Amino acid sequence: MSAMAAKDPTTNKRIFRLATKAFKSGFSYLAVESIKTTRAEAGEPAFSVKTAHWKRHYPDFTLYVGSDPDAPDASPVACAYLPGMFRSSKIGLGNVKSAPETVQWETMKSKSFGSTDYDWSMPLVSGKHQDLQWKRSREHAIDGKEPGKGRSWILVESGDSDTIHAIFRMHGGIDHCATVQINMNQGSEFDYMVLITGMLL
Known part of the structure; x- marks a missing residue:
């Protein structure tokens, strides 16, 4: 399977399953292809997330394309820091390892104390930003799942809850922690940011 998830030519939906790595952090x-796809059928991971919670000055999560973040030619494409005392997280698009000066940094922040909705911005090629929000929802689900079961968030543009760009559903298991369904084909960088911000939910 390639780094991009299998696409439905009609909807452009991509589905990713988040899993822990066996015997590794x-x-x-x-x-x-769907929520029914087994891990064996999925093949090699499309993306890997490296964790560094106890290393000062390192991102808590770093996203790499491919199955081996320690390969000599592996380059990170996005990263994130866990929330600080003001409930805001730093999220970065780019290679924080080899070219940290080129990383485009944004902030992901909860709307209010105790809120489960998170605002963040997607940097665009034009230099502008797309304002987005992960919004907790019990009314929407990954294709093939029933709404209301599990913890789910929908990704929408700020001020517009009608168009759902992505859905993130927590499972709580070890082998299968969560599922992400990306509904919009807005390029690889958009996918990177959806996947890395999902790690902070």
């Missing part, structure tokens, strides 16, 4: 995003 970190996580993998596996590209799957």
